Amino acid sequence: MKSMVTTQLENGRQTEVLLADDLKDLSAHLGEYGRLVLWVFDTNTVKLFKQLPPSHVVLESGESAKNFSSLERILSSALDEGLARDGRIIGFGGGVVCDMSAFAASVYMRGCRLTLVPTTLLAMVDASLGGKAAIDFQGMKNMVGSFYPASEVLISIDTLRTLNEKEFLNGLAEVIKHALLSQDEELYKFLLMRKNEILSRDPKTLAALVELSLKVKQWYIEQDPLETLGIRQSLNLGHTFGHALESSSHYLMWGHGACVAWGTCRALEAGVVLGVTDKAYASGATKLFKSFGYDIEYRIGRGDWIEYRDHLLKDKKKVDGNVRFVLLEKQGSTILMPLDLQLIQHLVIAKPIF
């Protein structure tokens, strides 16, 4: 195991992200925890194991499992297995399993040990780091939750071999977003130069990509661990435009990543129109998304505007009733501001600007 990133969070809490050489290395490390552990899988990630550990819970795969009944199942199993406060929950899966395991660990006996083994690209670069843990409630995403960083995050690039293309692209959109938010251009240049190796999932290339991406997330969460200073919100770049597309199309049209890619390009355009974002930078970033196959030119039909607008206005991240968008001033520098509805309408239904 090689150390990738060590993140310092609130109250001296620390998350160490370790990279396994291969699945054998990962299993050997996990074996060291002994028997006082409860594993959490979903119906897909459980298939990655030939021999299942004795204490485990298998959740349904997908977002619909982020609910109270999954939480109750994890907590009941922990209790049945006699897990004490010094016991450990190991979440082995994508962002859903990571979020569920972290939330359960945060409330079990007022907090037990937690290790996350992210198995999607999105969970590796995003969901496993930063301590946000939540379930969906009354139809609203991540409405009930806590901050509870894992002490260890174990990454094995080998687990990505079985991930389908749509899920891979979901994670890659967040990586490209991180490249724009980074304080330096290393990740941006890596994406430009190593596109083919990334898309063909060359393991060494992916390990380097995940590490660079995690370092960007690390920077933002260390600056603003509890998301109270307006810095960590920058990580929502593209999400307000993107979520509204995702929910107004009833999650049927595209994956989350494709919507984030699309939304980030709309935010770049908004910045250009308002004189906040440099036009050449926005154009380059848009081309970068396009080069990885995201449909950036798409615009919603005129007849879909009202539904899109209604979803946009329901955005959770409102301040004084205003939805605030993340705009990019330049590489790694953002500004949060409300946008005029007419401008939004123009951007999401008009012809492309670039």
Ligand SMILES: NC(=O)c1ccc[n+]([C@@H]2O[C@H](COP(=O)([O-])OP(=O)(O)OC[C@H]3O[C@@H](n4cnc5c(N)ncnc54)[C@H](O)[C@@H]3O)[C@@H](O)[C@H]2O)c1
């Ligand atoms: N806590 C955070 O900071 C944070 C950040 C971003 C996203 N999230 C949350 O993460 C969730 C999305 O995560 P996700 O995209 O990983 O979704 P997911 O966990 O639903 O995984 C996507 C699909 O891939 C399958 N899968 C996982 N690993 C696999 C593998 N190695 N091989 C084959 N199939 C595999 C899963 O079973 C599922 O069907 C959302 O609920 C979101 O709210 C949390």
